[in-house]
Amino acid sequence: MARSTIDEVGKSTLEHLSIADRLNDWMFETIQPHVKGRILEIGSGIGNITACFINHGIPLCVSDYSDHYCSLLDQKFLNEPLIEGIFQIDLADKDFESRYSSLIGQFDSIFALNVVEHIEDDHLAIANCKKMLAPGGHLIILVPAWQLLYNGFDKELEHFRRYTKKTVTKLFRSQGLEILKTWYFNLAGILGWFVSGTILRKKTLPAGQLTVYNKLVPIFKIADRLTFNQLGLSVIIVGRKNG
Template identity: 50%
Template sequence: MSLKEIDLEGMETLHVIEKANKFNRWMYETIKPFCKGKILEIGCGIGNISEFFIQDSQDIVLSDLRENYLEIVSKKFTNPTIKINLIDPEFDTKYDEIIGTFDTVFALNVIEHIEDDKQAIANCKKLLKKGGNLIILVPAYQFLFNNFDKELEHFRRYTRKKIETVIAENHLEIVNSFYFNFIGIIGWFVSGSILKKKTIPENQMGLFNLLVPVFRWADKIILNKIGLSVICVSKKV
């Protein structure tokens, strides 16, 4: 699958999610306890999660594969930006200056876009200092693969065990892993599998955003055992 120079569906989705401030804060607050020191965000998009780190005065570098996203975040924020291709065959030489320099690397909804996910995780690991944390969020359950996934150029969806296996194959130590956003499964399935929508409807995301307090409560009730996404936190030993 070749990379679209301008990802229209991805851009539209990011702009819809941009307005979902409660949802974005929920995601941020979920990964925040695992973030420390100098942080690198892989796949910052238009900065929907980045802004919370910046508001909290965290030391964060923003990166993406697409130039147009980096242009957008460069206008929004003063933080440093860098173009990173996680499967660049010359990764070690091209990114030599930043290898081993970060205390935290996180990639939210990124790894599913990469066919060789093991190599992508290996290169994330290279960017970490020893003892640094890697935080990965990916979409959950292959049976939920639908029109949204196709339009967003996802190769696959994951189970908790599947993402843990990829992490473990790279000799990273699993710190924690859990599912995220249980009730979101319903909206994803109805809009993407039944109604065959190509992008997340803005009105649906707006309603979802209003109900985030309920959804957060639901995740706590089921102890994060099921969810639309799965989060895996690991450490470079």
């Protein structure tokens, strides 16, 4: 598939997700207790989650692999004092330490939401994230869960895989990260993803469906709590760099 097509699908998805403010706030609220100190967001896209941090008065650095998204971020947050830096970062770069020497060991928290599944060598991606962490720093990632749910949405977004708590734990441990917490997120999202992407074979997330979903987020948050986060459309892991 041509890169331009993938970018258009990805941009369309991010634009649709921008209207899902309650979902974005929910993701922010879920990871916020685990971030500290100097923060770097990987894969900021058009700034949906970035805006949540700004709305809560939390300074951070943002980044993306795409020069197009970096330009959008620069325009969107041009006069925002809480944005401490905008970087173009390729987590798949095998010469990462040399290319990004100014970022090595500079962050106390790094988070990447729906990013690592796009990178074929996810071990390299996690290793490069770890290099940017200061000792004791936290790495937080959210990735799609359950390979059985892999469908047309995943293919169009160029996802290489989906994960489980076991596989993300193994991934983090392979890079020497201490596991602090893992849990599933967004139980209710499974049904919509399966119906639209697997049964109806849609290729992009329907904006109308997201609008309805967004209105019901308060109920879906309760569902996650009642099921003790034992199942969800995504899986989240928090790891710590020791030394």
